[in-house]
Each structure stands twice: as C-alpha cells, then as structure tokens.
Amino acid sequence: MAETTQTIDEPTDEPTGAPATEDILNVNGLTKVYPDGTVAVEDISFSIADGDFCVLIGPSGCGKSTTLHSLVGKFPITDGEVLLDGVDITNTETYKRDIGLVFQDFQLFPHLTVEENIRYGLERLERPGDEIDRKVSELAETMQIDGMLERSPEELSAGQKQRVALARSLVLEPKLLLLDEPLGDMDYKLQKRMERELLRIHREFETTFVYVTHDQTQAMRLADQIVVMNDGKVEQSGSSYDVYNAPATAFVATFVGDSDIFRGEVAEISEDGSRARIDTNFGRFEASTANLESAPADVVGEQIPFSVRPQYIRIDDAAENTLECDILDVINQPGSGTQLLLEANGADGAVSELQVKLTEQATFDEDTVTIGWDAEHATMLERTSVLPDIDLEKDVLGE
Numbered sequence: 001m002a003e004t005t006q007t008i009d010e011p012t013d014e015p016t017g018a019p020a021t022e023d024i025l026n027v028n029g030l031t032k033v034y035p036d037g038t039v040a041v042e043d044i045s046f047s048i049a050d051g052d053f054c055v056l057i058g059p060s061g062c063g064k065s066t067t068l069h070s071l072v073g074k075f076p077i078t079d080g081e082v083l084l085d086g087v088d089i090t091n092t093e094t095y096k097r098d099i100g101l102v103f104q105d106f107q108l109f110p111h112l113t114v115e116e117n118i119r120y121g122l123e124r125l126e127r128p129g130d131e132i133d134r135k136v137s138e139l140a141e142t143m144q145i146d147g148m149l150e151r152s153p154e155e156l157s158a159g160q161k162q163r164v165a166l167a168r169s170l171v172l173e174p175k176l177l178l179l180d181e182p183l184g185d186m187d188y189k190l191q192k193r194m195e196r197e198l199l200r201i202h203r204e205f206e207t208t209f210v211y212v213t214h215d216q217t218q219a220m221r222l223a224d225q226i227v228v229m230n231d232g233k234v235e236q237s238g239s240s241y242d243v244y245n246a247p248a249t250a251f252v253a254t255f256v257g258d259s260d261i262f263r264g265e266v267a268e269i270s271e272d273g274s275r276a277r278i279d280t281n282f283g284r285f286e287a288s289t290a291n292l293e294s295a296p297a298d299v300v301g302e303q304i305p306f307s308v309r310p311q312y313i314r315i316d317d318a319a320e321n322t323l324e325c326d327i328l329d330v331i332n333q334p335g336s337g338t339q340l341l342l343e344a345n346g347a348d349g350a351v352s353e354l355q356v357k358l359t360e361q362a363t364f365d366e367d368t369v370t371i372g373w374d375a376e377h378a379t380m381l382e383r384t385s386v387l388p389d390i391d392l393e394k395d396v397l398g399e
C-alpha cells in the first residue's frame with residue numbers, strides 16, 4: 001500500500017475520562033478519501049464490545065487497513081468519528097490514543113535487541129526504569145521469549161518475531177490492539193499454532209483485539225465478533241454465529257463460508273409468515289423468512305436472493321426443495337466426505353453452478369443427480385450488495 005503524504009492533525013480533543021460504555025470502540029460514519037481521490041472507506045459504522053476478539057474481514061482492497069490506520073490516527077479521516085471507551089478520539093494524536101498496532105511484517109527495529117524493542121515504547125513515555133524492567137520481564141515470560149531478549153530481530157523465526165511484536169504493543173497496555181494480517185506470511189501449520197497462541201494471549205491480557213484477515217476460515221476460528229467489509233462499506237457486523245447463520249447479504253453468505261445463491265420473485269408467503277415461495281428460473285422453491293428485516297408480506301412481488309449452505313444439500317428427490325443437476329465434478333477427500341460441483345439448467349437459458357458437500361464418500365453412475373434441501377436452510381437475503389467475486393450472469397440463478 002502506498003504511504004500517505006498527509007500529516008496528523010493538531011489535537012483538538014483530549015481524552016476526558018468519560019464513563020465507560022460496554023462498547024470499547026464505536027466507529028460512526030467513518031469515511032476516508034485519500035489525497036488522490038480514492039474513496040477507500042465510505043460511511044462505515046460498527047461497534048466492538050469490550051474484551052472481544054473482533055475480526056475485520058473482506059477481500060483485498062476493501063478498506064481493512066485504511067480502517068485500522070484511521071483508528072490509530074495515521075492520517076486525518078475525511079468524515080465521521082471514533083470513540084474509544086466512550087471518549088471521542090477522532091482528532092487525538094496517535095501516541096495518546098491507547099491503541100496498539102501490529103503490522104503484517106511486524107516492523108521490529110532491526111538495530112535494537114528484542115529487549116530494547118519491547119522497552120522502546122515505555123522509554124519514550126519516560127516511565128521509571130524499575131517499572132520498565134518489571135513489565136518487560138513479566139511480559140517476556142508470558143510470551144515465552146525470555147530466553148531470547150539479547151538477540152536481534154534477524155535471529156528470530158517468524159513465530160518468535162510475532163511474539164516480540166505483540167509484546168512490544170502489549171507492554172503499553174493498550175485498550176485496543178489492532179493486528180493487520182499478522183499471520184499472512186506463515187505456513188499453514190505455523191499459522192494454526194500462532195492462532196492458538198493469539199487466543200491464549202487475548203484471554204490472558206483481557207485486551208480487545210481487532211484482527212484483520214481475508215481468510216474466512218481463520219476468522220471463524222478466532223472471532224467472537226466479525227465485521228464483514230466489501231468495497232469500502234460494512235456489509236454486516238455481528239457475532240460469528242449470526243454472520244454465518246444469518247448472513248445479511250449475498251456477499252456475506254458467499255464470503256463467510258460457502259453458499260449456493262438463488263434468486264427469484266417472491267410469489268407468496270405461508271399463512272404463519274415463516275416461509276416464502278420464490279419463483280426462480282429453476283422452479284419454485286420454499287425459503288425461510290426468519291432472516292428478513294421487513295415483514296414477510298412486504299416482500300411479495302420483490303426480487304430476493306436466498307442462500308443455502310452446501311452442507312445442507314443432500315441427494316434427495318423427496319425433499320421440500322429439489323433440483324435436477326448435471327454433475328460437473330466429484331471430489332472425494334479422504335476423511336472429509338465428497339464435494340460435488342453441479343450445474344443446473346433453467347428457463348430462459350439460465351445456468352448456475354452449485355456446490356454440495358456430502359459428509360459420506362459417494363460415487364455416481366449417472367451424469368445427473370437430484371439434490372434436495374429443507375426450506376429452513378434456505379436463508380432469504382434481503383439487503384442487496386455488490387458481488388465482486390461472483391459472475392452474476394453465470395453463478396446467480398435467475399439472472
């Protein structure tokens with residue numbers, strides 16, 4: 001990412017020690033337009049509960065780093081406000097913000113030892129020497145880096161560097177620790193080990209973490225709360241359970257876990273309001289209205305997408321919803337069932353590729369298969385969104 005040439009505004013607001021709220025962070029209407037006119041984030045709002053492990057997730061270029069840099073005050077924001085523990089810090093100088101930032105490449109000072117790296121922030125704040133000694137040695141022990149305090153950063157492995165970078169931020173006891181893809185360059189096994197380490201550190205320090213990644217499986221493993229960003233906007237913010245089980249938009253449904261997306265016109269609503277019957281180019285399907293924001297009756301006649309998780313689809317021609325498909329590919333993964341790639345052909349030349357995940361290993365004699373799923377697993381997605389990773393013509397039924 002290119003460096004901004006802007007400087008930090010003079011502070012106009014000092015933290016006043018206003019009463020704490022349950023949220024440690026409130027971002028209200030944040031917009032950042034870079035000097036070249038790029039609108040990197042536009043009117044985003046989200047809150048983070050004190051002590052949560054929050055994961056900010058979205059595709060490359062969607063504005064994740066810009067959001068983190070806005071929180072630490074790397075540059076003046078274009079519009080909006082940032083509250084930390086109820087205090088407006090929108091114009092507070094970076095070093096007074098009580099927010100730590102760990103970069104993807106850690107950015108340790110190469111000419112300083114591990115110990116000097118960790119001491120650096122406290123020394124800049126001119127804390128008493130014995131306090132610094134005590135804090136650094138306590139932290140080094142907790143982070144299991146006490147045996148390498150005299151080494152220089154280049155003598156450390158990636159995992160050790162990460163722990164030093166975390167120690168350097170945590171020693172300042174920030175209210176909020178931001179981590180920008182800190183495991184991006186590590187191999188899969190080391191990533192998994194460092195994820196467990198991060199969760200342990202998060203529990204032990206009781207600090208709120210905001211962790212950026214574009215890896216949705218990592219997000220699901222780490223997060224209490226997920227903020228899903230796309231194209232400079234927040235698509236959804238909520239518990240990882242809600243974001244997975246009740247995605248607000250087709251983008252969220254496909255980015256956080258896999259989903260098959262259907263689209264059609266709502267023909268009618270069941271008497272109790274719990275089900276919608278939706279006409280697509282592939283036939284009429286029943287979907288659950290539980291995820292709708294509007295009253296179900298209000299969406300009759302509307303074009304509404306719905307999503308089905310591939311693991312809720314089975315080979316079943318007697319299910320509530322069925323669809324005959326051509327089999328494109330059968331992938332048997334030892335130990336994790338069978339993944340099917342299917343193609344459905346509908347009216348008006350509509351074609352859609354679908355995924356199905358079967359828990360058992362399966363083989364198929366025919367070229368076609370009839371799949372089925374229950375209406376309760378067909379989640380209606382009311383809000384519209386941009387789908388940058390999906391070829392609408394090809395992948396979204398009914399288009």
Ligand SMILES: Nc1ncnc2c1ncn2[C@@H]1O[C@H](COP(=O)(O)OP(=O)(O)OP(=O)(O)O)[C@@H](O)[C@H]1O
Pocket residue numbers: 001002003004034035036038039040058059060061062063064065066067214
């Ligand atoms: N200094 C800058 N000047 C102009 N445009 C910028 C600058 N920094 C970032 N951008 C643009 O702002 C948008 C958001 O960038 P940002 O780095 O926040 O995305 P990101 O979600 O962190 O992406 P990645 O996952 O690739 O790190 C992109 O279009 C990017 O090109």
Ligand SMILES: [Mg+2]
Pocket residue numbers: 064065066
């Ligand atoms: Mg980034």
